[in-house]
Amino acid sequence: xxxxxxxxxxxxxxxxxxxxxxxxxxxxxxxxxxxxxxxxxxxxxxxxxxxxxxxxxxxxxxxxxxxxxxxxxxxxxxxxxxxxxxxxxxxxxxxxxxxxxxxxxxxxxxxxxxxxxxxxxxxxxxxxxxxxxxxxxxxxxxxxxxxxxxxxxxxxxxxxxxxxxxxxxxxxxxxxxxxxxxxxxxxxxxxxxxxxxxxxxxxxxxxxxxxxxxxxxxxxxxxxxxxxxxxxxxxxxxxxxxxxxxxxxxxxxxxxxxxxxxxxxxxxxxxxxxxxxxxxxxxxxxxxxxxxxxxxxxxxxxxxxxxxxxxxxxxxxxxxxxxxxxxxxxxxxxxxxxxxxxxxxxxxxxxxxxxxxxxxxxxxxxxxxx
Numbered sequence: 001x002x003x004x005x006x007x008x009x010x011x012x013x014x015x016x017x018x019x020x021x022x023x024x025x026x027x028x029x030x031x032x033x034x035x036x037x038x039x040x041x042x043x044x045x046x047x048x049x050x051x052x053x054x055x056x057x058x059x060x061x062x063x064x065x066x067x068x069x070x071x072x073x074x075x076x077x078x079x080x081x082x083x084x085x086x087x088x089x090x091x092x093x094x095x096x097x098x099x100x101x102x103x104x105x106x107x108x109x110x111x112x113x114x115x116x117x118x119x120x121x122x123x124x125x126x127x128x129x130x131x132x133x134x135x136x137x138x139x140x141x142x143x144x145x146x147x148x149x150x151x152x153x154x155x156x157x158x159x160x161x162x163x164x165x166x167x168x169x170x171x172x173x174x175x176x177x178x179x180x181x182x183x184x185x186x187x188x189x190x191x192x193x194x195x196x197x198x199x200x201x202x203x204x205x206x207x208x209x210x211x212x213x214x215x216x217x218x219x220x221x222x223x224x225x226x227x228x229x230x231x232x233x234x235x236x237x238x239x240x241x242x243x244x245x246x247x248x249x250x251x252x253x254x255x256x257x258x259x260x261x262x263x264x265x266x267x268x269x270x271x272x273x274x275x276x277x278x279x280x281x282x283x284x285x286x287x288x289x290x291x292x293x294x295x296x297x298x299x300x301x302x303x304x305x306x307x308x309x310x311x312x313x314x315x316x317x318x319x320x321x322x323x324x325x326x327x328x329x330x331x332x333x334x335x336x337x338x339x340x341x342x343x344x345x346x347x348x349x350x351x352x353x354x355x356x357x358x359x360x361x362x363x364x365x366x367x368x369x370x
Contacts, residue, residue: 011114030057134246
């Protein structure tokens, strides 16, 4: 906020953006808050230039995607030599948010991605709880499995029946809910729009549209593939993950950790959970997965400057080298490869490969963050 007149917090609903804004507000003598989900706030901004030009100190605009026309109003206020306020915008849907910023506030705004709870924030000893219940604060803080189940059910119902229509999207809640549940079973797999379309009895473009909705509301991650000229047939479709492991488990019908350990998607669940923790630490830019048509793959490759770092996610007690890792090291010229697993011991398994407990992943702060 010291570097830019506009700071934008983006992230999924209920991820903690409003709470973070309230904490930041304590550092300002004058604070004005507009919650754009409230009719009174929207009415107060019916004459936005007049209202906002009179504000001083910190101005918080919560759920900014509800009034995207405000971006055009903010531009002259940011450029004015007499400006007396800084703006903190909160948004939970990217299409309207990013389009408005790129059109009206280019060079005047900085983004902060707000995730759910991270392992370092809640304590490494709570890894299993965070993995199972997910990072949404109220879900993680649920006192028992039944409370967690009720919160998840309420979150999904509210998202489908209220939040999606508020974005102007006219898709029946039961249709998008069915797609979301099907996507949970494809978690960690390469996206195949034709296969999903057949299962939903729609055309591929419609399936892609459903995917974009969940991606642009920060509930699904679409991880792009990396491919280059290495004389091998490589996968050129993205992989899809549900970004929150708690939502994944709820949609899969898993109600306790014991059920997860015996579920067919156990390994995929760990991969998605550890992937999100990794990206929150090292940044999302220039991160890809890699795979060949013959089965070699790398779960995550982060390009930092002229170096490439690899991450494999294995839900096992003692990871070892695999043929796929050898191929990735040779074909992609990986500087260092980390096999991230749920255990506690860090040890070398190859000249360039190290078994890395997820709880120690933050020790890799020497990797340039982008």
